[in-house]
Amino acid sequence: MEIIRRMNNPTIIAGAFLIVLAIASVSVATNILLRGKIWRSLKPESRPRRWILILLLASLGMTFIWLPVFVIWPHTLFSRVLTIAWVVLFAGTGLSLKWLSGLIGMVYKRRTSGLCDS
Numbered sequence: 001m002e003i004i005r006r007m008n009n010p011t012i013i014a015g016a017f018l019i020v021l022a023i024a025s026v027s028v029a030t031n032i033l034l035r036g037k038i039w040r041s042l043k044p045e046s047r048p049r050r051w052i053l054i055l056l057l058a059s060l061g062m063t064f065i066w067l068p069v070f071v072i073w074p075h076t077l078f079s080r081v082l083t084i085a086w087v088v089l090f091a092g093t094g095l096s097l098k099w100l101s102g103l104i105g106m107v108y109k110r111r112t113s114g115l116c117d118s
Contacts, residue, residue: 022060029053052101055093062089
């Protein structure tokens with residue numbers, strides 16, 4: 001609580017907004033992953049791939065674990081190990097979104113077109 005008392009009001013408002021945004025993002029992604037109401041309201045061709053949502057949620061979760069540890073204990077071994085894990089996950093997510101999404105899209109289209117033709 002000491003950290004919050006030292007913050008000015010715009011910083012607290014921005015932090016609260018980011019927390020609300022993160023909660024909304026996680027709830028929408030979870031609803032889509034569980035094929036809830038939001039999933040059913042989307043057109044089939046505009047639905048996101050599940051593996052993309054899982055990677056983004058894992059990256060967000062790792063950021064929530066890493067950031068407070070890095071801010072509070074920046075020079076500890078635990079913080080450095082978490083930083084390396086965060087960088088690997090963040091880079092892996094970014095690279096897989098850049099390179100693998102097209103490849104998986106081609107494989108998925110081929111597989112579904114083969115199933116529909118028979």
